[in-house]
C-alpha cells in the first residue's frame with residue numbers, strides 16, 4: 666500500500682513542480698531554443714531589467730549596413746529593441762563618414778531576450794550591444810565572409826597583462842567613436858576596461874561631460890558594451906540606478922587599479938544568482 670502511495674506521489678510530483686515552479690521562464694536553455702521573436706503586432710517592449718528580463722517584439726539587425734558588420738552570425742543574438750537597432754545604424758553611419766571605418770558588432774540579444782547559456786549576464790532586454798574595438802581596414806573595404814565573422818576575434822587593447830594601453834591597438838578614432846556613442850541621448854552607459862576609462866580621462870578637455878557615461882568594468886578590453894536607457898512607453902522596463910554625477914575620473918576610478926580590486930575577491934563582480942524574470946516574460950517565451 667505504501668509503495669502504491671509512493672508511486673502516486675512520484676507520478677504527480679513532476680506535474681506539481683511544473684505548475685508551481687517559478688523557474689520556468691528563468692531557464693536559459695528555453696530562451697536559447699526560441700528561434701524567432703514573438704509576433705505581437707504591438708509595439709516592442711523591453712521587460713524587466715538588463716540582467717533578468719526579456720523583450721517582446723524584437724527586431725533583427727541586418728547582417729551589415731553602412732559602417733557596421735555583424736559578427737558571429739551562428740549565435741542568433743542579433744535581436745533587440747528597435748531603438749537599439751537604430752542606435753547601431755546611427756553609430757555605423759558616424760563611423761563610416763567620420764573615420765572611413767566599420768564597426769564589428771558582437772552580441773545584441775536572443776530573439777526574445779532572456780538569459781543566455783554563455784557569455785553574458787545582461788543583454789536580456791534587447792537594450793545591450795557589444796561592439797569590438799577592432800577597426801579593421803580589411804572589413805572597411807569589403808563584406809566579411811560568414812567564416813570570417815565566426816573565426817575573427819578582436820585583440821585586447823592592453824599591453825600584455827598590464828594596465829597600459831597598447832598604442833598599436835588604440836587610436837584617436839577609438840576615442841572619438843566612444844565619445845560619439847556616449848553623446849547620443851538614448852545611451853545610458855558604456856562599459857569599458859578601467860584602463861580605457863583612465864586613458865580617456867587623461868586626455869579630457871573642456872567638453873568632457875560625456876565621460877560620465879563611460880563606466881569602468883572588468884574585462885571589456887577587446888570590446889565596448891553599450892547599454893541604452895529604457896525606451897519611452899516601455900512601462901515594464903526597469904532602469905539601472907542613475908550614474909554618479911561628474912566624469913568619475915576620481916578615486917572611484919583609481920580603485921580599479923588598487924590592490925583590493927586586483928585581489929581575487931575584487932576581481933569577482935558578485936556571487937552569481939540565477940535571475941528571476943518577471944512573470945510577463947513567461948508569456949513572451951510561450952507566445953507563438
Ligand SMILES: [Zn+2]
Pocket residue numbers: 785788793794795890
Ligand atoms: Zn556585453
